Amino acid sequence: MKMALDCLTEWHSWRAQLQHKGERRLLVLAGSQAWAMAQAQILTDDLQAPILWLGEHPSLRPTTTALAINKFKAALGQEYNGLIFNAFSGLHPDALGATAGTLKAGGVMLLLCPPLTQWPDYADPDLTRYVAQAEQALALNSPFLQRFVRELQHNKQVIIWHQGAAFPPLPCLSAQPWQPQVDRKGCLNGQQRHALATMLHCARTRTPMVLTADRGRGKSSLLGLAAQRLMQSGLTLLLSAPNQEAPSQAIKHCASPLPFMAPDAILAEQPKADILLIDEAAAIPVPMLLALAQGYCCIFASTEHGYEGTGLGFQLKFQPKLNELSPHWRKVHLQTPARWSAQDSLEPLIFNLLALNAEPQSPVGIKKAALHTRWITPATLVDNDPLLQQLFGLLTLAHYQTRPSDLRHLLDAPKVLLAVTFQGETPIAVALLGAEGALPPPLSQGIWRGQRRPRGHLLPQSLAFHGGLATATQYTYYRIMRIVVHPHCQQQGLGSQLLAWLQQHLPQKVHCDFIGTSFGASPSLLSFWQDNHFNALRLGQNRDGVSGLHAIMMLRPCSIAAQQVLPLWQGQFSANLQAYRQGIWPKDLTAIYQQLSLVPAAHSAKLDSLIAHDFAFFHRDLVCDQPALLRFVQSQARPDTLTIKQQEILAALITPGASPRLVAAQYSLSGYKAATQQARNIIKHFFKASSES
Structure with missing residues (x-):
């Protein structure tokens, strides 16, 4: 059904009001792809450039930029008057979260999707990212989309137009007009002015500072404004971030050239700088941030919730360490949106859909007698959103680069297991495991010979191809992708208790030869895993460019077959390490080597x-x-x-x-x-x- 002329007139009038109020909205076009694309073109026909269309598209006007869903990062740092997200090409959670932040005040995001009742069973192309072979995605339904659809339908600010139905009524808008006013310093509101003044003072007094905000608050632009003022005063500045795209707004708002270096390059080369500005700090590992803070006066800027990393781990792990290093550091948090009205409904909707504001519940005291551990399924999480929010909040603490896609992986990836320790009804520890291995002979041979590299199966692939363990792909592994204990409950042995529970209960649930793990080898983590009877079988020779640590893989046998083959693999690993130590051995590996529990070298x-x-x-x-x-x-x-x-x-x-x-x-x-x-x-x-x- 096409829009009637009076409905189109009403749409244009409503959008003009939306612009005046500085708000943004989501319009869902649910039906066939051809119908949804046709309506999207009509609804955006009068929009001025720039407009962004993600996913498959019809012939577009020159004013519209088209990107494949997986190329969404090309839109970062830009702003658009309209946004069309074609979910028929895959509902990529990172793309949805990232591009929603590029939509200007007064803009509408159009989400093109199948009929809502059918969408969870749709062969979503994005599901192929969570399986080893693309054809496996065809048989999956999506608990993630079940929840997604439910939340869309429950939100009164979401406009849903079903194919075959009349154009839906448009929601009422707030009475408050919105118009940003740029002052002579380039700031848009009082919070920005206060943050800028604090940044300048901290830089001039060499006081470390942390600037936090959600997206759209002008955090990165403030970095650029501060950089310009500081360079004019004669200070030498250096800009860093997890990647070169992340600080684009900071560079844009600095009239002078602002030199950029990756964090690992700064630590390796130690360039001179009076001030180091670090954008999207939450996406950089805590050890690397601390090393930078020891060498430079840093201003850390971090998104609290986002696709590049989670601010929760940054807040709970990094900031206490920074306090030990520099007790006089300052913190400023921006709450007021700078790019849209505070009445905007799109941002809280995206936060809810992608669990960007998920946080663990703080436990009240630990009584070991009250603790119990059990398996939790995706179906349970979809039916219990408070539990999902708490568990996903816990999981964000275990990794510095948690993304919205991790939520979909948790709910949709096949052969993923979730073991949770509760105190009463409060989750306080969680382990996320994924099945790997048991690969067919032709695929195993292709991996061994360097001809095949299927998605997933990290442990068997790396142990076979990099570690030279020819039979590694034959065995079944459950890799612990994340394990985390609530910060208020740490140093009480709960992580070790959870691993012991897994050792006992995992073989009862599934066939498993090995429980495995892969992580950056810090002394504390290495001690933790070795104390829990995990055995090292591969050690990376080079530091990881992001974590700054050497990757290590460790296994704990579960089956008789695993117990028989493990000593042979350990002997080969020891022989290889011995050879490297007699050859050209990186000095920074010596401490790790000395900490490893190794069997005598015995190669085959x-x-x-x-x-x-x-x-x-x-x-x-x-x-x-x-x-x-x-x-x-x-x-x-x-x-x-x-x-x-x-x-x-x-x-x-x-x-x-x-x-x-x-x-x-x-x-x-x-x-x-x-x-x-x-x-x-x-x-x-x-x-x-x-x-x-």
Whole structure:
């Protein structure tokens, strides 16, 4: 059904009022995709540029920017008069949350979707991000969408137009007009003026500061305004953020060039600066933030709730540590919206739909006799939204980059388990686990040889391909993706109790060979997992660019088969570490190595030979395979076909820890790929496969 002329006139008049009031709204177009797209074009036909259309689209006017759903980050830092989100292309929660913040005051977000009763069973393309193989998504229904639809229908400010029905009545608007007024300093309200003055004072007195706000409060623009004033006063500034896109508004509001460096680059190079501005600080790991705070006078700006990271972990984990480091630090929080009216209904709606304001309930004292642990299903969470909010709030504390997509993963991903410890009815500890492994032989061989890399299955893939454990993909793992204890209940053994409960109850619920974990190896975390009988089997040689820590993978056996194979894997891991320590060993790994509980080195010559063969003839990784390649070459007679130079190049390339790039430069090779290919070609000489050499 198309809009009648009088309805269209009413729509235009209502939108003019919306603009005057500075509010934003959501209009849901529920029906077929063709119908929804046609109505969206009619409803936005009079809008001035810029307009953003996400997802599949018809032919659009030049004033409309079209982006694929997964390219939503290209819209960050922009502002739009209209926003069309085609959920037929996938309801990507991060994209929804991020782009809603780009809609200007007076704008309407149009959400195109299937009929609401059918939507949870729709083959949503976004579901493919939560399964190992795309076809698995076809059989899934979506508890996330069940909740999403329910919340849309219960919200009186949401306009829902069903295909075949008349155009819906439009909600009444607030009586208060809204018009932002920019003062001579560039501020839009009193809170901004106070925040700017505090930032300037803190910078000039070298006092650390934390500026927090939800989106649309002008936090990043204030960073830019402050930077301009400080540089004019002669101070040297440096800007950092989790990625280069995050501080675009800060750069935009600074008239002078504002140099940017990634956090890990700053820590590595230690450039000189009077003040370090850090935008979206909640998306940066706490150890890295503390290291930056030790080296610089920092102004930290952080979104409280958002798609880049959660401010809850930042608030509960980082700020107490900052207090120990600099007790005189200052904090300012912006509440007043700068880009839309305080009466805006879109922001609280998006917060609710994506659980962006989820927070754990604070427990009242811990009585161990009152504690109990049980499994919680997605169906339970959909039917109990307060529990969902509390559990998701707890999970946000376990990782510095919690995103709205993590909510959908929790509710929709298959083979995800949630174990929760309660004090009475209050959740105080939670472990989120995902099933991995038990892969079919053709896929396992493809992973081993570097030819396949299916989504998910982190532990078996990495242990096989990077760790050189050929049979790793055959076993079943439940990886603990997150485990967290409420901050008020920590240091009481609750995390260890939860792991012990999992060890006992997980094999009763599902077939499981190993419980596993992968994390950044800090001393405290390494002690925690080792104390709970987890065994290290892979250690990353390089620091993670985001966490600043070396990744480590650890397993605890559950089945008899796992108990039998684990010592063999541990022996191989110990032999590889021994080889790296005798080769080129990063100094910062020494402390981790000394803390590890290792079995005696005991490599398998047969496995080393298999690694060497499949490195030579397929696509295994040179740096990861260096220990096995070195042992293999040392155990073999030297082929007569190798020249002296080839022997020198090979010796340099298979030295454990050696950089292929540096070796390439030493021997006038074009780069990493050329050096790796040279190593493959030389290793081929050790096998009786002359036709392939």
